[in-house]
Amino acid sequence: MSYLSDDLDIEEKYQLKRTPQEVSGVLTGILKAKVPIKIYFPSRNISYKTFIIGVDLDNQTFALDELSPIDGNPLIKQGESFSVYTFYEGVKVTFDNVVLEQIKQDEAGIPYYNFKLPSKLWYLQRRKAFRVRLPSHPAVTAALKLTEDSPAVTTQVIDISATGCQVAVASQQLQENLPEVGQVAESFSMPLHNQHELECSVQIRQIHKDEATGDLFLGLMFLHVTGLQQRYVELYVNQLQRSALVK
Incomplete structure (x- = not known):
């Protein structure tokens, strides 16, 4: 369930995470929380949902499940750039310019997408919304x-x-x-x-x-x-x- 409001406290400021350790730490938090993320293709003004299914600090990569609805998957495979947006436990996270690095398969043969860690992401801890x-x-x-x-x-x-x-x-x-x-x-x-x-x-x-x-x-x-x-x-x-x- 989500209890988050779209109203931002004007005193709250985004933090810019730049190091691989900081970025992977935030993405790992989203992974563990098992919350969906929003994938937005700015060139098409359309968005989809998916989940982070893996974070690898050593190789500086992260993995996404296939998109829902499924008509978004060809856009990723074509190498179109997209932005990521999500909330978890009162934290708002966004990053952009994400492009497919590699398509892989899990042990069951189900495909997933591998990406380089973003060079930076914006992180907003919303005090009143934090759960x-x-x-x-x-x-x-x-x-x-x-x-x-x-x-x-x-x-x-x-x-x-x-x-x-x-x-x-x-x-x-x-x-x-x-x-x-x-x-x-x-x-x-x-x-x-x-x-x-x-x-x-x-x-x-x-x-x-x-x-x-x-x-x-x-x-x-x-x-x-x-x-x-x-x-x-x-x-x-x-x-x-x-x-x-x-x-």
Whole structure:
């Protein structure tokens, strides 16, 4: 799921990554996050989606899967230049002038595309949009009360930003009281760092059901947060971000 806004904070600045180590580090982050990237052909004003499937710092190359829709693949094979654009965990990444280096095949014989690492890429860490994943062991849980008359249910917090979070909840906990997009939940509470706690109402912005498990994943936006609680949330997100960078 994506919870990213197109509104940029005017105080935020792009960082220009130039060294192979910096560039490969960013691309490896996108690879591990398994988020799609947008391929844009400026000469044709058309875009496609694909995934980064490999990054090789030693050879200074990276690999892309075939494009979707498939009519974009001939453009790559013809050597047309394109730009790359993606978001992951609140980071906006762009680079351009990408041209096919080599077509290869994986062990199953499926073709993929190899490219030289870009000589530079633009990297924007969007402070308000940054979403950091929470550890699953031990899981961080939160209590969600959808309506005044319904009991609170226990949810697992998957990720969090300064303005919202994503939680997972077993659908059987909700019984017939299923949430709807746009609904404002009565109350939400979760632990933060240093024994602080966030208590607020939330609006349900997105809902996704895992068909295999039946679990619901809810994208929540915090509402009516006090200034002090907002500060605690931002400190918590920053702490998690630093921990993630150390690993």
